Amino acid sequence: MVAILREVGDSFVDALRSPSDDAPGIDVARARVQHAEYAATLRRLGVPTLVLPADERFPDGVFVEDPVLVLDEVAVVLRMGAPSRRGEAAAVAEAVSPYRRLLDLPGSGTIEGGDVLRVGRDLFVGRSTRTTDEGIDELRRVAAPLGYRVSGVELRDCLHLKSACTHLGRHLLLDPERVDGDALGNLPRIELPPGEPGGANTLALAGHVLVPASAPETAEVLRSAGYDPLPVEVSEMEKADAGLTCMSVRTWAGSPGDALPSRSTAGSL
Numbered sequence: 679m680v681a682i683l684r685e686v687g688d689s690f691v692d693a694l695r696s697p698s699d700d701a702p703g704i705d706v707a708r709a710r711v712q713h714a715e716y717a718a719t720l721r722r723l724g725v726p727t728l729v730l731p732a733d734e735r736f737p738d739g740v741f742v743e744d745p746v747l748v749l750d751e752v753a754v755v756l757r758m759g760a761p762s763r764r765g766e767a768a769a770v771a772e773a774v775s776p777y778r779r780l781l782d783l784p785g786s787g788t789i790e791g792g793d794v795l796r797v798g799r800d801l802f803v804g805r806s807t808r809t810t811d812e813g814i815d816e817l818r819r820v821a822a823p824l825g826y827r828v829s830g831v832e833l834r835d836c837l838h839l840k841s842a843c844t845h846l847g848r849h850l851l852l853d854p855e856r857v858d859g860d861a862l863g864n865l866p867r868i869e870l871p872p873g874e875p876g877g878a879n880t881l882a883l884a885g886h887v888l889v890p891a892s893a894p895e896t897a898e899v900l901r902s903a904g905y906d907p908l909p910v911e912v913s914e915m916e917k918a919d920a921g922l923t924c925m926s927v928r929t930w931a932g933s934p935g936d937a938l939p940s941r942s943t944a945g946s947l
């Protein structure tokens with residue numbers, strides 16, 4: 679069981695981002711510090727990390743969640759919607775291959791890992807600018823024989839489904855402005871507080887929930903619901919429309935929101 683990460687390259691300064699007139703530029707040095715702190719947090723929680731070297735051809739290569747979807751039985755190599763990112767899959771798939779048999783999607787539809795929210799044996803897939811109905815159908819053809827139900831979900835104003843909704847373990851955390859919770863099964867839902875859009879992209883593991891440092895009210899809401907939020911600074915990733923799930927692809931079995939068994943070191947965090 680390992681979390682696979684990829685270092686931040688110098689070309690991260692050119693990462694894809696939604697157009698905005700006054701957006702500050704990405705500070706690559708700061709992004710590297712934040713990435714190293716993210717990796718250190720995972721390790722302190724007892725999660726081993728495998729950190730791949732950066733590949734300067736791929737400005738968004740740090741976001742390893744998007745090119746490969748790891749299920750309990752197999753890993754599915756995805757055809758990404760962003761053409762500039764398609765070459766990222768090879769290195770991530772190779773790193774995953776000791777842990778899972780690799781499967782390719784059968785056609786030419788597109789789908790990105792950030793759009794796939796797993797809840798038990800349900801795979802909810804955002805219909806985004808990156809993920810097409812054809813891509814969702816192809817995932818269904820591969821995953822249904824393994825016992826997964828695959829459903830497409832409408833999104834409003836967000837890059838990926840997991841920009842707006844993540845699995846905490848006992849609940850979903852979701853932004854009702856951007857995704858309709860009724861499309862996401864029966865798990866109880868916690869609504870994202872207004873004004874903290876980045877807060878929806880949390881990462882639950884080892885009895886804790888990593889929460890972007892930019893979302894302190896979200897952390898408070900999660901604490902009130904009985905979770906143990908751990909703030910992690912990801913300001914430079916947020917400038918590239920990304921957050922906590924995007925920076926690792928995790929090879930343990932079970933729902934992504936499932937807590938891993940805590941190690942004694944995790945208790946001191």
Ligand code: CIR
Pocket residue numbers: 693694695738741743744760763791792793837838840841918919920921923924
């Ligand atoms: C992109 O636009 O593809 C990257 N700048 C951000 C990817 C974020 N990934 C994710 O939400 N899983």
